[in-house]
Amino acid sequence: MKQVSYGTTAKPNNRARYAKHIIAVTSGKGGVGKSTVSVNLSIALAQLGHRVGLLDADVYGPDTPRMLQIENERVQWSDHNQMIPSENFGIKIMSVGLTTPTPDTPLVWRSSVAVSALMQFLEETAWGELDFLVIDMPPGTGDIQLTMAEELPITAAIIVTTPQQISLDDVSRAIMMLKETGIRIGGLVENMSYFIAPDTGAEYAIFGEGGGKYTATKYNIPLLGKVPLTMGIRKGSDRGRPSVALGSEDEKNYFRDIAKSLLVEIGID
Amino acid sequence: MKQVSYGTTAKPNNRARYAKHIIAVTSGKGGVGKSTVSVNLSIALAQLGHRVGLLDADVYGPDTPRMLQIENERVQWSDHNQMIPSENFGIKIMSVGLTTPTPDTPLVWRSSVAVSALMQFLEETAWGELDFLVIDMPPGTGDIQLTMAEELPITAAIIVTTPQQISLDDVSRAIMMLKETGIRIGGLVENMSYFIAPDTGAEYAIFGEGGGKYTATKYNIPLLGKVPLTMGIRKGSDRGRPSVALGSEDEKNYFRDIAKSLLVEIGID
Numbered sequence: 001m002k003q004v005s006y007g008t009t010a011k012p013n014n015r016a017r018y019a020k021h022i023i024a025v026t027s028g029k030g031g032v033g034k035s036t037v038s039v040n041l042s043i044a045l046a047q048l049g050h051r052v053g054l055l056d057a058d059v060y061g062p063d064t065p066r067m068l069q070i071e072n073e074r075v076q077w078s079d080h081n082q083m084i085p086s087e088n089f090g091i092k093i094m095s096v097g098l099t100t101p102t103p104d105t106p107l108v109w110r111s112s113v114a115v116s117a118l119m120q121f122l123e124e125t126a127w128g129e130l131d132f133l134v135i136d137m138p139p140g141t142g143d144i145q146l147t148m149a150e151e152l153p154i155t156a157a158i159i160v161t162t163p164q165q166i167s168l169d170d171v172s173r174a175i176m177m178l179k180e181t182g183i184r185i186g187g188l189v190e191n192m193s194y195f196i197a198p199d200t201g202a203e204y205a206i207f208g209e210g211g212g213k214y215t216a217t218k219y220n221i222p223l224l225g226k227v228p229l230t231m232g233i234r235k236g237s238d239r240g241r242p243s244v245a246l247g248s249e250d251e252k253n254y255f256r257d258i259a260k261s262l263l264v265e266i267g268i269d
Numbered sequence: 270m271k272q273v274s275y276g277t278t279a280k281p282n283n284r285a286r287y288a289k290h291i292i293a294v295t296s297g298k299g300g301v302g303k304s305t306v307s308v309n310l311s312i313a314l315a316q317l318g319h320r321v322g323l324l325d326a327d328v329y330g331p332d333t334p335r336m337l338q339i340e341n342e343r344v345q346w347s348d349h350n351q352m353i354p355s356e357n358f359g360i361k362i363m364s365v366g367l368t369t370p371t372p373d374t375p376l377v378w379r380s381s382v383a384v385s386a387l388m389q390f391l392e393e394t395a396w397g398e399l400d401f402l403v404i405d406m407p408p409g410t411g412d413i414q415l416t417m418a419e420e421l422p423i424t425a426a427i428i429v430t431t432p433q434q435i436s437l438d439d440v441s442r443a444i445m446m447l448k449e450t451g452i453r454i455g456g457l458v459e460n461m462s463y464f465i466a467p468d469t470g471a472e473y474a475i476f477g478e479g480g481g482k483y484t485a486t487k488y489n490i491p492l493l494g495k496v497p498l499t500m501g502i503r504k505g506s507d508r509g510r511p512s513v514a515l516g517s518e519d520e521k522n523y524f525r526d527i528a529k530s531l532l533v534e535i536g537i538d
Contacts, residue, residue: 029330030408031300035435060409061298061439104441106410108449111380114411139299139408140329141375142383165507166304170330172373180377195464197473204466207503234476238434 014153016122019053019133021155021266023186024148026178028170030139033191033227034160035063036237037258038136040244041158044259046090047244050131053085053092055121057148058138059107059114062097069240075099082126089245092128094121111143118144119151140170141177149181156186156266158224163190163211175219186265187224188216189258195229203228222265225258282422285391288322288402290424290535292455293417295447297439299408302460302496303429304332305506306527307405309513310427313528315359316513319400322354322361324390326417327407328376328383331366338509344368351395358514361397363390380412387413388420409439410446418450425455425535427493432459432480444488455534456493457485458527464498472497491534494527 016022025038035058042054056064065071068088075098076084085092096107096117107114127133135152138144148154157178161171171188178185190212195204206229216223227233232251236243243251263269285291294307304327311323325333334340337357344367345353354361365376365386376383396402404421407413417423426447430440440457447454459481464473475498485492496502501520505512512520532538 029300029332030298031431031436060411060442063298063435063438066435066438103438104445106442106446106449108410108415108446110415111412141377142329142411143380146377146379162300164503166332166335167300169332169335169372173330173375176373177375177377180375195473195475197466197471199471200469202466202468204464204500206464206498206500208507229475231473231475234433238477 019130024157028174040255056095065097164207187222190226192229193226224261288399297443309524325364334366433476456491459495461498462495493530
């Protein structure tokens, strides 16, 4: 883990000291289920007794408010001029999606503005003391990712991918970036591993097979878990009913097992 | 269509005059099949007799080289110090993926650098005369999108989405951005509309139903077509065998119909 330096002013790697651990959920490519993993992992950690905040840093596609059934909430300010995070399913949430006038207001922001907004969410939100700050990162390897890597003492990154070759290409680039910036990779999550037909229970490897395991082996990082594509998980995301809280036992266990594997990886029991 | 201003020096909306028409393929969210649509639409336009160039502007996830079976090619320079685009399936292609030392080299670029690289691809590539320059845009509404909107006389934008609510939220933001920047929306493509089980032929609305039509109606834009999620199309993308060229007749027609609908929309027969 990175050493936090307790300087007198804001320094690189010195933000968000209210959180004991910072977990960055990343992906090479969008649309692989990064937000679904972020949301369900955060809730799973809370179910295990931890105090959890979820920062939705995907400023151009802030999907977590809908996934957590808080899409109609708007950010409130405290007497101390701090933003008050929303709460649901036992976690605190801050997202740019809670700050726009309507859900379809686009953020036509230069990246410098986006980075400033995220810094404000990190520093001017009344998170309280947290065991885990989970950050749902934007996909790719651009300004936001670079700045977060420089300014935050990230405990570990989790990389989400599908088994599809095209997604694995992009995830390889994300892994190389994390290695270059010195961020520890907590592990890989393979999402949409296979589709389970709701009528017959048949499994279809829509996006191919074995890609997650192959990539984990190639880059020597742990495979934290595999999550199938089920109608239940997809509807849960669309309807604000996170699977780890309100899904079937199987669906709950996919995400709980990932949370437990992560805790083992970073040495917390 | 936008008026091209023929000033004496580079001006906003004045680049890429070698192309009669510029089609920007966009999405709110990554992972919805934007590159698959870009690649197959470009080839479909070429099959209809047009001269087509494809610029892969998704600098952080350049997937088109693999989809077009040119992932092992590297960009060559002409005697006139211009980049020579790769060619396959009857189209010319330029992608940042053709410029990196290895396919998994990450582009850890500040967005200003990414924008400069794209401008170089636009201005210093030996495209020749084109009927269509198709641009596979990065997802979202950030710097690259803004700059392209400002600097290029875009004929029309095509927006790719899945029927999933979360994707539609993001696509709404992309539509609002295009409307604000005055770019004509050529239409919506609903991708992964349903999954066709290869053994039984049964159709599963994995990502929900009717989302594309609903969004097209809500924002008063044409629905250019719907493309199902089939193992054939997915494998075609991963293996560099574009469906419109090498897929089944059904798969070819999904994309050909979209190309024809687009030509009608922009008044070309």
